[in-house]
Amino acid sequence: MSTGHKKQQKSSLPTRIAPTGGNAKESGINKKSELTIRGAELDDIAQLVELENASFESDRLSQRRLLHWLKATDSHRVFMVATHNDILLGYGLVIMRKGTRLARLYSIAVSSHAQGLGVGKKLLLALEEKTLEQDKLFMRLEVATNNTGAIKLYESLGYRTFGTYANYYQGSIDALRMQKPIRQSLSLQTLPAYPWYKQTTEFTCGPSALMMAMANLNNELDMSQSLELDIWRQATTIFMTSGHGGCHPIGLALAAHQRGYSVTAYVNTRAPLFIDGVRSEHKKYIMQAVDRQFLQQAKAQGIKIIYSDPDVNALQKGLAKGAAVISLISTYQLDGKKIPHWVTVTHIDEDCLYLHDPDPDDLHPQPMDCQHIPIAREDFYSMSAFGKSKLRTALLISK
Template sequence: MDSLGLPADGRLLPIAATAGGVTVSGVVRSASRLARILGIDAGGHDPAASLAGFVETAVAAGCTAVRAELAPGDATAAAFPAAGFRPILPAVHAAQPRPVLRFEWRADGGTPRTLPYYAQTTGFTCGAVALMLARRRLVPDAPVDRRTEVELWRQATTVHAPRGPGGCDPFGVACAAARKGLGVRVVSSSAGPFFTGRAYDEAQLELMRFVQAGFRDEADARGVAVETRQWTHADLAATLSAGGSAIVLIDQMLFHGEAIPHWVLVHGHVAEGESDGTYAVDDPWVEPPDRETDTDRFDLPVPAEALDRMAWWGAEPVRAAVLVEGAIVRAFDCVNSGIGPPQSN
């Protein structure tokens, strides 16, 4: 651990600025263009100049956004607007309230919240949370809560994990989305089965293959479009420009230093010259040892090249995304079609 209490594995870049006797310290979040303020040593002085200096330092490190989280009543809150920060409201869904003040500086001057943020409440429901928020983007009254999180996970899980419950494969996520009336497309470099290297014995391996074959058959029956190839930035751009979002499989190594398959939601994009730009990503996982809170994991600005590096999983790397492209029918219409068990709205 360093002086900020951060892991010393090189993923996180500590930065600081001092002006007028005030030091503002923080970190650049791994694989992103987000800097987070973690400490203000004001000593009774106005921190506005040091906040502005911190922003300059963050921009020099490649950041396009800087965030801070303060306790209600914190005397330094008044200095943030003078340094170009704006309050972030609303940031986190009402199902997971925390009484804090959140401020953000953005290079584009805006605060483009299009979704409530919701953190996964288990170690294995990332795919379910990403789907829950993707649905909310298209269906404004769609529930965002733990009941829905667990319901979607139960519908999509592929039963894999070295120990305990498992996560979701692309076709499980796609089937759960289709049951909720969403138009989805699976783009994957592999036709599956997925995550078989994480099975701990032959019996579980056989069960994983059985469950995933069932998901694939259901996806075919529901008319889910499937393309067996690597997804491209053009795929994401087309989906996002049409108002949809992408549930993307990544390896957690770049974000959090562990080789674990993980689903994130890509729901926005900013073009930048001739590059592939920067994506807005909601990461359902919050890592307290990195001094993260929910403030760090919504609208995370992730460069396209960083997403490219992390969007591969496994010894024989798989690149997969579930593109959520529209709300095509109500969930009860899917039920009445006779495909699959009855599902609640």
Template sequence: MTEIRLATLKDVPALAKLEAESFPYDAMSARSFRRFIKLGEAELWVLDQNASLLGYAIMLYRPATKLARLYSFAIAQQARRQGFGNQLLKHMETLAKAEHSLFMRLEVKADDSAAVGFFQQRGYHDIGLKNDYFDDHSDAVVLQKQLHFFDSERTPRRVPYLTQTTPFTCGPTSLLMALSYFGHEYARPDLEELELWREATTIYMTSGHGGCGPHGLARAAHKRGLEVELWVSQPGPVLLDSVRNAQKRDVMARIQVADIAALEQAGVTMHVGDYYANQLEQDLAADKLVIALISTYQFDQSKAPHWVLVTAIDDDFVYINDPDEDTVPWQSPVERQYIPIPRETFSRAFGYGSKRLRAALVLAR
């Protein structure tokens, strides 16, 4: 009978033997196995068949990043190619999903094509190389799989996805996706993307082309016939803090003063205040879409302002269409649609700069 269970200290000799034959280039000691079992800082699972140990897996959870790390994984040589690896991996993925992990990640010896192939066939993507990673100085490929997807059965997947074509058009591209959802078709979306940018740019980047501010985007959305409600946590012109040059700051402020006046005249509702998750839930349930300003720090450790389109929410995740392919470069456009972001991560990412400027455009048909 085959059983997958947590390891006990009695398993250590068999684990050390399996380890030595599976990873001659970088084997863990019996002492390390004992430590994993005793300290409980990682989960050590074994697959045994009639009291003989055929495989094991070690998993570490990193709650902040929602990452489950498969620290080690092996099937005994004599038991390979019989489906045990598959069985154990499925078990580990089920555990990680139950912990609400978004991704499973592991390092595999780069020149072990059998092991790399095994994981790639099971949906793992190559997301990078670590040179000189193992004890024998060989390289490791970092493999990762997304575990959680939007439940398209519950709410049909519907908001179309577009990738921004320049580094400064995240806002316009988010707006284009929303426009397309609300029935606006453009023969040349690439031209419309720049048209929207030209209307909405606030020049808030320190160098190069500027990105778009909330008021400019709201104005461009309203001009195209969408119903717009704007939430900005601070009154008046925003995103000025990081701009050191007084002249640039003045230009940015004036552009926004004009945008705000135009929005007021057009009767667009502007709230000065924080936009919260319960409002997000209500608005999405009312078939609205929300363009939100996030800081990319939670995702790639760089503090750039970035607009994304929020498309859905459930108990655990906020789903976004992220126009920037660089946030999750290993994923295909289909996977960048409805990207699940754990609710706490989204709430930390939602807000930009030292004053945590929160800006959201709520859009309806």
């Protein structure tokens, strides 16, 4: 629903992988040399800046940004370096996706003096181990399609391609999107193909989530701003605590039904929705009237409403039978704000629910950061409760 902007975050870059080159023999380092992999420290800043400038021709991390990540807490990042005799030979930086089990390789660079010594592989394995300690289950990255050496390394370590980006890197070079389940008890996740749409206003997450679900059932559906706004006008609650009204689950169910889809709505209360934080009696009155109208129309259209918490097992069975699911969540675990927000559930397994989020934030601006976001089943239960009343609602949509 995202009635307000998400908390502003610092922007991110594509996964930055330094090009290979150089010769380890020039520095006297060989495969028998003892390498140390450890957490990055403030005293490393001078060598980090030197390695950064030597490794990348553009989009370099400044000393200020490197210091930012050095000072960040472990819950926000994993920052490690490889050294030999106190000489920094490489670094790797992973960023955590708050509120999820997802981490992203942000940058990795190896000195030209250490090429061919397996420093990159050792760094990446150490990064995965530390990332796993932060309860993250999946690591993602992007890699240029012409970087065959890096692709071969990632594939050898268990990363699998699940998509591409056209013209992603400088020089119009495409990128592969890769992911690895870093907890070894998880089998390799085969992510389903699922359309993604970026909402064009701060208050149309509901229509955007519904469009993704409908497009997954009908690949001829045109996910456009025109449709996004049409659905919002049909499903809006008129008011929220501030700004434009978000979308009512029964309003979204009616919008889907009108377009030829069968919908089962789960709502765990019979009370009017979203009025807990509304102070104006006039706004409450209007929202209650809208709530009654939606319920009357749903009854007339024969839309099934189940007044209970959304049953994840039932939703999982629905997905397995080819249905689509959208769910309301609270964004608190993602951005620290208690905002109702609609997402599309793309897959459910024994460990996680996977979400398409239509609203990228500044720290995760890339579409891949908003697709198939893994949320542990136990975490989703708390994430899917909104407001003092602990509203839980989801829609199961089928052809």
